Amino acid sequence: MSGESLEGIVERCRAGEDRAWEQLVDATADDIFRMAVSFTRHRGEAEDLTQEVFLKLWQNLHRYLPGSSFRAWAYRVARNLFVDAYRRSREQRKATWVDPEFLETLPGGEDPHTRAVRHQRLELARAALERLPDELSQLIMLRDFADWSYEELAEELELPIGTVKSRLNRARRELAATVALQLTPRLRVQPAGVQT
Numbered sequence: 001m002s003g004e005s006l007e008g009i010v011e012r013c014r015a016g017e018d019r020a021w022e023q024l025v026d027a028t029a030d031d032i033f034r035m036a037v038s039f040t041r042h043r044g045e046a047e048d049l050t051q052e053v054f055l056k057l058w059q060n061l062h063r064y065l066p067g068s069s070f071r072a073w074a075y076r077v078a079r080n081l082f083v084d085a086y087r088r089s090r091e092q093r094k095a096t097w098v099d100p101e102f103l104e105t106l107p108g109g110e111d112p113h114t115r116a117v118r119h120q121r122l123e124l125a126r127a128a129l130e131r132l133p134d135e136l137s138q139l140i141m142l143r144d145f146a147d148w149s150y151e152e153l154a155e156e157l158e159l160p161i162g163t164v165k166s167r168l169n170r171a172r173r174e175l176a177a178t179v180a181l182q183l184t185p186r187l188r189v190q191p192a193g194v195q196t
Contacts, residue, residue, distance in 0.1 A: 006070040013061060025054055028071065031148070032078050035141055039082040039126075049085055053078045071156050076134065079141060083130055128178035136171035143168055 006027055012020035032053050036046035056077055064073050129137050142148045142156075153168075154161045 007066065010061065010064060010070050011066070021058070024070075028074055029054075031071075031142075032074070034147065035075070035078055036082065038141070038144075039085075049082060052085070053081055056081055069156055069158065072138070075138060075142060079134075079138065124179045125175065128175050131178055132171060132174055136167065136174060139164070139168045139171050140175065 004023075006024065009020050009024050009027070013024060029050065033046060033050045036049040036053070037043065040046045040049065053074075057074055060077065064070060129140065132140070139153065142153060143150075148156075150161050150164055150168075153159075153164045157164065159167075
């Protein structure tokens with residue numbers, strides 16, 4: 001890329017330069033693929049989703065607003081596509097989103113109950129992530145799933161590192177609270193005068 005910004009490459013893409021599109025894909029493919037793997041936990045499916053993301057980016061390149069961060073825009077597009085793909089396949093998967101082979105690699109007991117509990121927790125975390133506001137879920141996706149550093153996040157989002165850290169902390173607290181709410185048994189309220 002030789003120091004050229006992604007935004008400059010986007011402009012060359014819009015001008016019809018084929019090599020510019022290759023450079024754009026090269027600069028963003030690894031991060032988008034890591035995000036896809038974190039969503040699907042299945043390499044083949046992640047590869048398909050990554051291709052879908054780049055097709056969607058190509059089709060919507062005219063919607064990208066110059067002056068804003070291309071990377072942030074691309075990750076928003078990717079996240080939305082991943083969530084849509086998950087929702088479409090939810091019925092087929094019967095509420096499973098983690099590849100059984102992946103579960104086998106996680107530390108812990110080998111008994112079916114332990115695996116079922118771990119699987120349920122991962123599903124709850126995923127559902128909770130979908131409920132977070134976009135800016136918070138984006139931070140968690142980029143930091144925890146795409147493995148971005150705080151410095152990379154600060155530069156990309158044009159925020160001070162302290163702000164990135166505090167927002168990420170808030171995002172994680174909200175995610176944990178949402179998961180905790182899903183785990184808390186609902187209390188049954190008895191009508192007045194009814195004895196239990």
